[in-house]
Amino acid sequence: MAFAILAAVPGCGSRVDGSAHPAEIDVRTLDVGNYTTDPLETRFHYSPSLHDGLLLAEMRLDGQLVTGPEIDPRLKYGTGAKSFDTPADAAQILTATSEPVLAAAGMLFGVGTANADQPRPDYGEVPPGSTRTRTIVMQFPDAAAATRAAADLERADFQVAADANKPVSLPKYPDAHTHWRPEVPAMGSFLARGAYVVYATVAVKDPDAAQLTELVQKVYDAQTPLLDALPPLDREGILRQPWDPAGLLRQSLNPNGFGMPDFTSEFASGPRGFLHRIGDQDHWRRVLSDSKVDAFALSGSAYEGATMMFRAADPQTAHTLWSTILEPAFPGAVDAPPKVPGARCGEGQSDTLTDKHRYRCAITYRRFVATVDSDQLADAYQRAAAQYALLANSTW
Incomplete structure (x- = not known):
């Protein structure tokens, strides 16, 4: 979904309190x-609640989610952002097969954002042939759950077109779970990082494995340090978010x-x-x-x-x-x-x-x-x- 620079709500109440400080007006x-x-x-x-705490946790994570220019100077444009805190909502931007995997692993919340080298029109999609990335970060209860989820999510995604998909090894991230279809100019990858899982999908103009691999690694290069600086939250921490x-x-x-x-x-x-x-x-x-x-x-x-x-x-x-x-x-x-x-x-x-x-x-x-x-x-x-x-x- 796309967002504009957003806009305030009329209301009531006309009392203007306060007094002027030096060099300030009344x-x-x-x-x-x-x-x-x-x-x-x-x-x-x-009043704190788990539901609102999850929303606050998503905002906290959003502040550490990579932007396009941080990935690659070509990716100048944002094309959408979305948060979620249920496996069903996450599956809407991952794949339908991801929902049971996320539920079994106890996914807590996540945020996704997308970027491109060309702007997205007000109504429509990014122009065909654009270089595009989508970065989704999800937090799980612990590192073990995240590691298991990354492998299981890749397995479920791979099986959607098992006869056409081919596994890919990332030289800089050997623990990542990655695949592509040789005739399609896109690649998807899951990487566990502590209690987080990063899902990176990238697309370019032509089916070029080397170019796609490099771009996936650039996503991880930019995103993983930001997550390393963001301690994961347990359920009590979510409830206590400011x-x-x-x-x-x-x-x-x-x-x-x-x-x-x-x-x-x-x-x-x-x-x-x-x-x-x-x-x-x-x-x-x-x-x-x-x-x-x-x-x-x-x-x-x-x-x-x-x-x-x-x-x-x-x-x-x-x-x-x-x-x-x-x-x-x-x-x-x-x-x-x-x-x-x-x-x-x-x-x-x-x-x-x-x-x-x-x-x-x-x-x-x-x-x-x-x-x-x-x-x-x-x-x-x-x-x-x-x-x-x-x-x-x-x-x-």
């Missing part, structure tokens, strides 16, 4: 309309006050969590790197208009991000919101508005940068004012 003077400027924890309390580890959701404009974890609309992770949701990963990876962004959050659905929040290293790098974040998607010149310091807005091009709102405003406050979206400019201004006030009111 946010009570801003026109925030009916948008609340109270931090989210004043309206929402997270709801908002970097404190960005509490500072994000969330008019309806709904804070339950959701992979697509109430999400907190690292910068890769943002990159997995956009098309041009190459451009935005450089932008986030230049601004030293270390945390990202998304609050609200794309349909209603979401808030995105980024944490940069300091006010200077935050300003760098703020000055570029509206381009290239919102290049149209629009006046800045009245009286809102550190805010600017842009209008999207008419031929790119199929999956986003017409206006986006960017707000910077100290080391934070936020964006808000709307189809009405006056509403975008009020959202921007409310977001600035909320940041000023939530610095504790």
Whole structure:
């Protein structure tokens, strides 16, 4: 499934608390309309559960899932991301034969993402002949279960076309379970890494075993160090996952006050969590790197208009991000919101508005940068004012 740079939800509540700090405005003077400027924890309390803990664990894993440019500079574009926590859901992006294997091995959760050397159209698939990768990481209860699952998953996948598939040995990863069909320009591979299993599928223009083998190994080269830096979770660890580890959701404009974890609309992770949701990963990876962004959050659905929040290293790098974040998607010149310091807005091009709102405003406050979206400019201004006030009111 593909994701756009997402979009915030109108709501109620008009009280603007707080007082001005030195060199800052009194946010009570801003026109925030009916948008609340109270931090989210004043309206929402997270109560841990295994279901929500799994969602938080998936967000944590997503932050360590490789992006296309990390695999190969050619893979500039993201083409979709998805999380799952049941064997049935996992089988929808693996194969139907994988479901009993995953159930027997006790799979806990997983995340998958895909990349290509050409962009995916708004409606349709990546152009034929593209170089493509899909990386899926699943966590199991322990290393023994993961090792068994990797072998069993390969066996089940191989048997789907046993007369045509051929096993492949990866020179750099002899423990990987890999196969391909000589007449098909694609290759699939399973590798156990501690309590994780990485499933890599790659495709190129022509059936070339050497080229496919090299690309699978590049996926593992990029992904395995990230997993080595991410200690696996047991069930208690899943239950105890922090709801908002970097404190960005509490500072994000969330008019309806709904804070339950959701992979697509109430999400907190690292910068890769943002990159997995956009098309041009190459451009935005450089932008986030230049601004030293270390945390990202998304609050609200794309349909209603979401808030995105980024944490940069300091006010200077935050300003760098703020000055570029509206381009290239919102290049149209629009006046800045009245009286809102550190805010600017842009209008999207008419031929790119199929999956986003017409206006986006960017707000910077100290080391934070936020964006808000709307189809009405006056509403975008009020959202921007409310977001600035909320940041000023939530610095504790």
